Amino acid sequence: MGNWRDNLRKVRAYVPGEQPKVNDIVKLNTNENPYPPAPAVREMLAWFDTDQLRKYPAPEADKLVKALSDEYEVPENMIFTGVGSDDVLGMAFLTCFNSDKPVLFPDITYSFYDVWCELFGIKYETKKLDPSFFIVKEDYFCENGGIVIANPNAPTSIEMDPDDLEEIIAKNPDSVVIVDEAYVDFAEHTVLPLVNKYENLLVVRTFSKSRSLAGVRIGFAIGSPELISALKNVKNSYNSYTMNTLTVEAGVASLSDRAYFEETKNKILRTRRHMATRLRELGFYYPKSSANFLFVTHNRIPAKIIFQELRNRKIYVRYFEKPLIDNYLRITVGTEEELDKLVAALERIVSKYV
């Protein structure tokens, strides 16, 4: 009796990045944008007719798809939307990876790829980065059931050479190649134009970083009409209404103000340059960043100690206790003021230990 417990699914416990409830901390641990979303979002909310909310949302978020189509100059039937890029990626794994061969992705990359594979029973194999954390393109030229490349990669912040990435796509016409461009707005190159050349390419993006809308959950994918149609079919087969009406409106409002988008992005890129210089002066090394964070290691002090010391000073950064990267910290690019606080704290920490 009481054996209902036996049938519960057991999973690896996952602890999401901390969202502390106090306000006086400097939060550089989850790669959020330090600037508010476009003012048009506030305006939309202020005037929103809440009577609309009694109705189910449009299942395919048509209004948002239309706005994305205008912004990225791709037809609407090449766009799929979801509740953050996690939702889009999960759906893409479920839809596109149904082979007996393993799906390939780097051993150091976004931590949910292996989780989704396990959830959906997808075989996978990870490929080592080189000692400088670069993706080795030749590793992806073997037989496989699919490929996932985060570009820029996380938590390394490194962008692949665009020709190398295209070579991976071109050499795998029998697999869907997912390029996760969560951080691409802070990078130099996108593979987006290649969706017209390769029907097996799916580019995934998010509003959480460059558009300051992590709290609203918007992700999208762009790919060939056939690929997008397969995604929609799978999604609609078991949950029609996921993108809620306010989310769709917030996304549309954000896309309406390109100047604001460019302005905040450029502020972050400027602070990233300052941050790189100042951290180097303090004895930190890092790969050249193409994202809104730096992946740093110190020449004398272990990352774990710096992590804890910063935390004691109410500055939160991300530390991964994992092989190969356990002497690194991932630090989000915040405002100039937050950078000043970070540097001041690091100066004290360095002078304490070195």
Added chain:
Amino acid sequence: MGNWRDNLRKVRAYVPGEQPKVNDIVKLNTNENPYPPAPAVREMLAWFDTDQLRKYPAPEADKLVKALSDEYEVPENMIFTGVGSDDVLGMAFLTCFNSDKPVLFPDITYSFYDVWCELFGIKYETKKLDPSFFIVKEDYFCENGGIVIANPNAPTSIEMDPDDLEEIIAKNPDSVVIVDEAYVDFAEHTVLPLVNKYENLLVVRTFSKSRSLAGVRIGFAIGSPELISALKNVKNSYNSYTMNTLTVEAGVASLSDRAYFEETKNKILRTRRHMATRLRELGFYYPKSSANFLFVTHNRIPAKIIFQELRNRKIYVRYFEKPLIDNYLRITVGTEEELDKLVAALERIVSKYV
């Protein structure tokens, strides 16, 4: 070459209930609430500090959970939230139904139960309703891997005898019993108090019907702390951030105004009584409704014809072309004004065919 298509998942195409874009129709096809959400929702949006949106939402929607805990007088660790009750139900199937024995539910019920079973590879077996569309409790006393009962059931609108439903729960201590109470606010009985007596009971609810927030996507489940914890673990293992910040705030705002909730609910119950009387006068039969819709059949005219005739007059109702129920229509209870329009149209249709 180009064999990436071979690995795409094939699914049954699903067409969600129509969301027409024109405004002059009478929309009684998706059981939406005819009244706007609580005024507090509008107020919340008008004053919302959009800077919050740049941050990820609280992964467990704490603020909403707290408000639900107050409203339903259950501890916070007995509450799980999701993106509509579809999300909550899907997650519950994935978490709770991992047995070799089949999960049981009625043959006529919410159409997504078998879809989720197929998606997650869960064995299932449907049990026939009796000829009056009532659930036969004895059918659920055999060995099984789980049980799902929508109460009131959809599309029949019928509520089970509460003692019979408790008997099903009590006789199945080795299975999780999910009671889907999407329509319960329009019914007489809830099994909610039983969560303190049966650890294997999970009660699922939604803000889409009685709270006029279908467009915002809020569902929740209440059950024993152990069951809720299992749900949270599975959910967090692959997608931490699903309930967005605006959704959480809209839910909290809705819960803040109990008087408005009661008022709109009572208006719907009153119109349901009027609707029942007037449709009976026109020759319709239906089970006694415990939901915000009537499940009707006409004594002379086939349902499909009435469906099409209503549609021609811009009145949308739901018709299911399925065995046993293909002579029935599911008609949402709208406003009194919508009822007048419905009755006027039906009068013309009846006089045309009878």
